[in-house]
Amino acid sequence: MAQNWTTSDLALALALPPGRRPGEQLQTALRDAVRQGVLDDGDALPSTRELAAALGVARGTVVHVYEQLGAEGYLVARPGGRTRVSSRAVPPGGTPPSPPAAAPAGADLRPGISDLRRFPADDWAWAYARAARGAGSHDLDYGDGLGHPAAREAIAGHLRRIRAASTDADHVVLCQGFAQGFALVLPALAARGARVLAVEDPGDRGVDAAAAAAGMELAPIPVDAHGIRTDLLDRAGAHAVLVTPAHQSPTGVVLSASRRVELVEWAGRSGGWIIEDDYDSEFRYDRQPIGAVQGLAPDRVVLIGSASKTHAPGVRVAWMAIPGELIDDVAARRIAADRGGPVIDQLAFAALLQSGRHDRHVRTMRGVYSARRAVVLQTLDRISPGLTLTGLVAGFHGVLRLPSGVREEGVVAAATDASLRIAGLAAFTRHRRDLPPALVLGFGNIDDEAVVEAILRLGDVIAAATPRR
Numbered sequence: 001m002a003q004n005w006t007t008s009d010l011a012l013a014l015a016l017p018p019g020r021r022p023g024e025q026l027q028t029a030l031r032d033a034v035r036q037g038v039l040d041d042g043d044a045l046p047s048t049r050e051l052a053a054a055l056g057v058a059r060g061t062v063v064h065v066y067e068q069l070g071a072e073g074y075l076v077a078r079p080g081g082r083t084r085v086s087s088r089a090v091p092p093g094g095t096p097p098s099p100p101a102a103a104p105a106g107a108d109l110r111p112g113i114s115d116l117r118r119f120p121a122d123d124w125a126w127a128y129a130r131a132a133r134g135a136g137s138h139d140l141d142y143g144d145g146l147g148h149p150a151a152r153e154a155i156a157g158h159l160r161r162i163r164a165a166s167t168d169a170d171h172v173v174l175c176q177g178f179a180q181g182f183a184l185v186l187p188a189l190a191a192r193g194a195r196v197l198a199v200e201d202p203g204d205r206g207v208d209a210a211a212a213a214a215g216m217e218l219a220p221i222p223v224d225a226h227g228i229r230t231d232l233l234d235r236a237g238a239h240a241v242l243v244t245p246a247h248q249s250p251t252g253v254v255l256s257a258s259r260r261v262e263l264v265e266w267a268g269r270s271g272g273w274i275i276e277d278d279y280d281s282e283f284r285y286d287r288q289p290i291g292a293v294q295g296l297a298p299d300r301v302v303l304i305g306s307a308s309k310t311h312a313p314g315v316r317v318a319w320m321a322i323p324g325e326l327i328d329d330v331a332a333r334r335i336a337a338d339r340g341g342p343v344i345d346q347l348a349f350a351a352l353l354q355s356g357r358h359d360r361h362v363r364t365m366r367g368v369y370s371a372r373r374a375v376v377l378q379t380l381d382r383i384s385p386g387l388t389l390t391g392l393v394a395g396f397h398g399v400l401r402l403p404s405g406v407r408e409e410g411v412v413a414a415a416t417d418a419s420l421r422i423a424g425l426a427a428f429t430r431h432r433r434d435l436p437p438a439l440v441l442g443f444g445n446i447d448d449e450a451v452v453e454a455i456l457r458l459g460d461v462i463a464a465a466t467p468r469r
Contacts, residue, residue, distance in 0.1 A: 004377050022057040027065045034074050034085055044082040045075070064447055067117060105417040106452035109252060111397035111442035112279075112309070115368060119312045123357045125350065131347035132459045139155040139347070143340035145331030147174025147319075151346035154320045154353045158384040159303070164291030166298040168319040173330050174341050176316040178277060179305045182207060182242075184337065185320065186214035189273050190238050197336065198238035200228050202428035202435065204249055204277070207242060216240075220430040223248055227255030229366055233272070240273040241266075245293050246281035250428050250440045251399055252391015260293055267300040278305040280395040285370050299323045307349060308361055309395075316342070369396045369444065372451060376443050379452050383459035389441060396444035399425060401436055405467040408437035414461045415439075420454060 001065050014029040033039045041188060045051070046115045054058040069075045076086045138150065146152060152169040157173075159165035175181040186197070197211050201220035211218055219236035222229050228243055243263070245255035255263070267274050276293050284290070294303035298321070306318035322330060334340065352358040373392055382401075389398035402408060412424045425438040439458075443451055 001449040002163045006304045009399060020046070021449055021453065022055070023061045023065055023447070026055065026057070026069060030065065030069055031072075031074055039085045041085055044083045045084065046169055047082070051111060055315065056059050058449070060447075061335040061449060064117065071117075071121065076424075086286060091258035102187060106416075106421045107450055107457070109420055109422040109442050109451075109454055110444045110445070111440045113442060113445040114309050114312055114396070115365065115444050115447075116312055117445075117447065118365065118368065120357070120361045123361065124311075124315075127351040127355075127357070128344065130351045131344050131369055135344065135347060139343055143343065145173070145334035146327075146342055148170070148343050148346045148350075152319075154350035156321070158353050158358075159292070159305070159319075159321055163303070163305075164295045165303060165321050166295045167303075171212070171298070171322055171324060171327065173320045173322055173327065174335065174346055175266070175318045175320060175334065176341060177308060177313075177318045178279065178304050178306050179206070179210070180337070181306075181318055182211045182275065182277075183213070184330050184333045185275060185302050185304075185322075185326070186210055186240075187333060190214045190216060191329065194239035194273060196236065196238050196240075198228075198233055198236055198241035200243060200248060200423060201430045201432050202244070202250055203430075204348055205428060205430070209457050214216055217346065218430070219396060220432075222251065222432065223251055225253055226262075227259045230266060232264050234270065235264075235265050238272060239270075240275060242277060243293070244277045246284075246290055246327040248391075249277070249279065250391070250397065250423075250425065252393065252395065252397070255293075256288065260296065264291065264297045264300070267297055272300070274301040276301055276303045278303055280309040281305075282310060283366050283369055283396065284394040285366070285373070285392070287423060299325075302326070310358070310365070315345075315349075318347055318443075372396070372443050372446075373398075374450060375448050376441070376455060379455040380459075383456065383463075387462070389461070397440060400439045400441045402438055402462065403466050406437055406462065406465045408439070410441065411437075411461055414465060415458060418457050418461055420458055420461070422458070 002053065014033060048059050052062045062259040066075060070077055073086055075083050077083045149169060151174060152172040156172045157171045158165050158406055159167055175184065190458050194218060196219050196410065197216040198219045199207065200223050202223060208218060208398055219238050221232050221236060227245060227248055233241060243255065245260065247254065263274060266272060270428060274293060274297070292303050294301040300323065302323070303321040304318065307315040329338045377389060380389060386403065387400060389400050392398045404409060408424045408426055412422060417421045425435060446454060
């Protein structure tokens with residue numbers, strides 16, 4: 001029979017394994033208690049605040065453990081009610097559930113990965129149910145390559161409201177991630193004579209293959225403290241340029257107002273195209289997110305955004321605000337590529353936008369990342385005041401410049417040996433040889449407790465690699 005566990009009873013019943021972080025201890029103990037029948041189907045657990053006080057751990061640690069075990073199927077939480085042991089946790093016969101697939105080993109300090117533990121599963125379950133119930137038979141046929149009209153309308157409104165974009169549903173094309181959108185747009189530009197694509201250096205090397213497939217030559221353009229060097233676009237003979245103006249990837253600098261104007265003027269003067277990768281602009285900490293460049297020149301800019309950073313990379317919903325000249329071409333290429341996108345996914349995301357659930361999740365995660373950013377900076381200061389992290393006005397990564405004399409590739413290799421998943425700045429460069437050794441440090445997909453340990457471990461790696469004077 002299900003019972004309501006008191007805080008003291010549960011604290012005594014849990015066998016916390018020694019030698020681990022408190023979060024890992026509690027997670028293992030609760031999971032074992034369910035498997036061994038100490039906690040039975042439907043048993044109600046104490047609140048996170050009560051259990052945290054009883055065990056002497058941070059409340060956030062207990063919240064994370066409850067969320068993790070909920071995702072694994074051991075616990076279930078209902079709004080306004082207590083967290084309970086899931087009726088599916090131990091099937092009849094007492095056979096414990098299969099353990100979840102093991103995550104890749106090591107603390108995740110890679111840039112560009114959002115906090116996958118905080119994926120709003122309940123919101124998405126609600127949105128999918130709403131989309132499936134509301135979709136008519138006519139909605140479920142193959143589409144026209146643009147995406148469902150209702151979803152395009154919702155996303156166009158979102159872009160006008162949040163990104164100051166100048167667009168409407170007729171100029172929005174839905175796709176399944178930035179990579180697909182980029183791969184659809186480039187051939188359309190090539191068909192209009194574009195042969196040279198300017199790219200930021202350092203910048204995302206993942207676009208190189210798509211450019212080659214479209215028959216385009218890459219022209220790396222240096223990035224400085226004000227963003228991409230727009231004065232070099234003419235000299236490079238660029239016909240199109242890929243930029244990350246809101247939070248340059250990976251340096252984190254924001255394209256200055258004067259450079260934005262110069263970029264738009266270049267496009268108007270040369271007939272060039274701007275592809276704006278709007279990958280994490282909603283996570284701005286010092287002010288409201290800066291409006292998209294697309295709002296300044298909607299007839300020359302392709303704005304591409306996605307749910308990969310706000311929700312998770314596994315959510316394959318993305319969008320492009322496209323000049324009218326390109327719409328039919330891109331839509332036809334989408335049909336040829338995959339017969340159109342997943343309608344239910346598009347309608348579910350539209351439901352999140354229209355209900356306010358998306359905005360609520362972004363606000364929550366903006367607070368989470370801002371607080372974690374502070375933890376990272378405090379920990380770095382503990383290690384050495386000389387270690388500074390730059391590019392932190394937005395997003396969930398920064399650039400950590402290494403001390404003089406330290407070899408970047410050596411630190412990356414040693415960090416890997418120390419079970420740290422991390423990237424060096426050199427992995428983002430093409431022709432640049434003037435950049436100092438640095439790491440691109442992500443703090444999205446790691447909790448506050450783990451990130452402290454990971455930074456301390458990284459500090460040991462850097463200290464071991466630093467030449468003694």
